[in-house]
Amino acid sequence: MSGSARVGVCHVIGAGLAGLSAALRLAESGRPVRLYEQAPQAGGRCRSFYDATLDRTIDNGSHLALSGNHALVDYARRIGAGAALVEQTPAAFPFLDVRNGDAWTLRPGGLWLFDPQRRVPHSRPWQYLAALRAVLATAGQSVDDALPPDGALHERLWRPLAVSALNAPTARASARLFGSVMRETLLRGESACRPLLAPQGLGAAFVDPALRRLAELGVVLRLGARVDTLRFEGTRAMGLSVDGAMIDVAAGDSVILAAPAWVAERLIPGLTVPPPGPAIVNAHFRLDQLVRLPGGLPFLGLVGGTAEWLFARGDVVAVTVSAADALAQETAESIAASLWRDVAAALRLDGPSRPCRVVKERRATPDQAPDSVLRRPPARTRWDNLCLAGDWTDTGLPASLEAAVRSGDRAARCVLSAC
Incomplete structure (x- = not known):
């Protein structure tokens, strides 16, 4: 293809962090990119939104990145969002046991x-x-x-x-x-453990600047565009149906499927993927004043209660509970009451629960038990012009922002290496 006058188009399906990173890498190399996202907004599980109950912009879920997440840090630099991340130096991780008030701070290095x-x-x-x-x-x-x-x-x-x-x-x-x-x-060591926080939210750090950069590079983004079918012939993907309209994948074109695992399984015959993992529950409480957590940092690990991590941003404290299938079965009101007890204990607050927004991610990650990890597919597929990206693919890492970006980079490099 390198000797042809036409540069092949790459169709990237999914505008979560994996798809955004793949599109960025391809567009930087000069490849024309068309990016399709079923949802009305980009970012996937890494997004921010306005919540009317709190009258604040909150993140879909809280994420704690570290300075050792080199692919994520590089991605932020390339989209011009380095200033949107704050590195906590030196590395420190405060914890509190809500049962007895014991507190400690892990300070590696x-x-x-x-x-x-x-x-x-x-x-x-x-x-x-x-x-x-x-x-x-x-x-x-x-x-x-x-x-x-x-x-x-x-x-x-x-x-x-x-x-x-x-x-x-x-x-x-x-x-x-x-x-x-x-x-x-x-x-x-310490230099790889420094927490990276996004004070303005995940969207401001990883999604909005990426969309601006991709637009500058000429990437065509279609939101609310559902890919219904992939058409295969021989060893190639030959077309994709978007909202019922077939788009041909011409000679020299390629496809990166950066959708969730269950979507990839539906679109690709015979694909083996890990099953969905447990739910993650997040609760966001708006307090009466700016939040200062014990330990002096904008996050806090909790032991001995239901809540596992607290994140403070302005007058909102976000609570995260992982492996939370049982909790996710409860009503939002019950969840808020349970988590408020831990928040109140940690912050030494009295009185009733504050205004709260509960977010349940029922398929937050793929299952990450050993047998499920063995079901993760590589970036390359048996079709010459189709690659996979997503934190559920075989990156060697847990499903995370770092894994998503790394998978997108890897898929893009697979496409480029075939040119």
Whole structure:
């Protein structure tokens, strides 16, 4: 194709973070890109929206990125959004046990393991070496297999980190995926562990600037455009039906499917994908004043209650609970009441619950148990001009913003390498 006068078009299906990153990489290389998104807005699960109950713009779900997420940081730089991310330096992770008020802050870096004030209370330096068991875990091991629940750090460190990173109970979560998180962050030192926060929201950091940059590069974006069917002939994808209208995929053209796993499974015959994982529940409370969390940082890990992480932005505190299938079955009112108890305990607030918006993501991530991880497909497919992207593909990482961007980059490079 490189000798042809016509440069092939790449059709990218899905404008979540995986699709946006793939479209960006292709457009930067000079490829014409058409981007299709079924929803009325881009961003997928990484989006912000205005909530009338709170009269505030909130995120669909809270995400804590780290400076070791190199693909995500590079993506933000390339879309011109570096200023929308705030790096917390030095790295610090405050925790609070809501049962008894015990508080501590994990401060990795340097000789931190030998400073009792920078590690979990009553822990010993050698106990942290257990992280290596997750890094070296076999494909079939769960987090509990590698880091047993009776270990000194399980409740106060390994479990909070693993459940939030993998959206699964530690008895089911893949130890190998958790090990990949440890390998790329905690085991690389303080400079790879610095929290990256988006004070103006996920949309302002990762979606809106990407759309502006893609428009500058000539990418054609169609929102509210549902891809109904992919048509195959021989070894190629030959067409895609968008809202019932067939669009031909000409010689030299390519397709990147960056839709959720269950959509990809419907569109591609014989594709093996991981099943959906547990729900994630988020609750956003608007308080009467600006929020200051214990520990002094805009996020806080909680132990001993229902809520797992708190994030403060202005006068709104967001609560995140992963692996939350049981909680998601409750009414929004019941969820708000349960989570408010933890928020009130953490912030030492009295009185009734404040105005709240509950967001339930029932298919927040793919299932990340060891057997499900083995079902993740690679970027390349058996069709010459079709590649896959998404945090459910085989990136070697848990489903996350970093995995989504990395998958989009990988799919784009597969397309470009075939030119």
